[in-house]
Amino acid sequence: MKRQSVEAGERLYGWLFAAPWLIGLFIFFLLPLAASIYFSFTTYSILEPGEFIGLRNYRELMQDKVFWAAVYNTVYFAVFFVPLSIVFGVLLALFLNMKVKGMAIYRTLYFLPTLVPQVALAVLWMWLLNPHFGLVNGMLDKFGIAGPAWLGSEFWSKPSLILMSLWGIGQAVVIYLAGLQDISQDYYDAAEVDGASWLQKVRSVTLPLLTPVIFFNLVMGVIGALQQFTLPYSLTKGQGTPAHSLMFYVMHLYDNGFKYFKMGYASAMAWLLFLAIMLLTGILFMTSKRWVHYQGK
Incomplete structure (x- = not known):
């Protein structure tokens, strides 16, 4: 039991030390990545939220x-x-x-x-x-x-x-x-x-x-x-x-x-x-x- 508690504590400390990097990865990489996928199907313009238009942006690119x-x-x-x-x-x-x-x-x-x-x-x-x-x-x-x-x-x-x-x-x-x-x-x-x-x-x-x-x-x-x-x-x-x-x-x-x-x-x-x-x-x-x-x- 003591050995298991020590290993659990080590894992907890490991996650705590990795937490700043993981938080940064989520906020500055994964979240913008997911947002950009959604925005590519909208008329989002920074100033306005825009509306969902499906593949229209991709069709317009072809023209x-x-x-x-x-x-x-x-x-x-x-x-x-x-x-x-x-x-x-x-x-x-x-x-x-x-x-x-x-x-x-x-x-x-x-x-x-x-x-x-x-x-x-x-x-x-x-x-x-x-x-x-x-x-x-x-x-x-x-x-x-x-x-x-x-x-x-x-x-x-x-x-x-x-x-x-x-x-x-x-x-x-x-x-x-x-x-x-x-x-x-x-x-x-x-x-x-x-x-x-x-x-x-x-x-x-x-x-x-x-x-x-x-x-x-x-x-x-x-x-x-x-x-x-x-x-x-x-x-x-x-x-x-x-x-x-x-x-x-x-x-x-x-x-x-x-x-x-x-x-x-x-x-x-x-x-x-x-x-x-x-x-x-x-x-x-x-x-x-x-x-x-x-x-x-």
């Missing part, structure tokens, strides 16, 4: 031209940025993993852009990509190349945003670098004995054993790309110009929820985004068994 433009821009960004970030990230990590003098300085330089706030980053690149006196077009002029309008062009605006985002992949590079340093030297020694070249070592040893890290950055990259907001919002002051070419999904969601006070409409958008992210993440996890390799397996 919203700006919604489809935002979907296209977001998918375009994700399709190009995520693979490019993986390729450039792995290449930079391979370079930064070399044992040369002053490598700590190079690693710091490549990581520094990630410390720049997104708003400051937008201001910096708006100056660099200015079509008239920007540094990028100025350098192109020296080679006899007429630079495009970049952010002022409907065609070049998204590639410009991808370029800016690639400039700040330092965090992913650090993760790749950690993954490279976790690979046992024994694998490289065995490949050396077999007469493998540097390129063969990278292809047969480094990349297969780096796939768990690549998979992690792939999943996080897809989730982050589908939620792109701060940089395009800062570049266009929330307008998504020119011609909605920089109007991203979360920007349109924000506008509906906090500019037009169509919170029910925004909640419907949020749940569609959630379902899309869950679906893509599930597909990535299901396919990972075919190409992700772990050491010792």
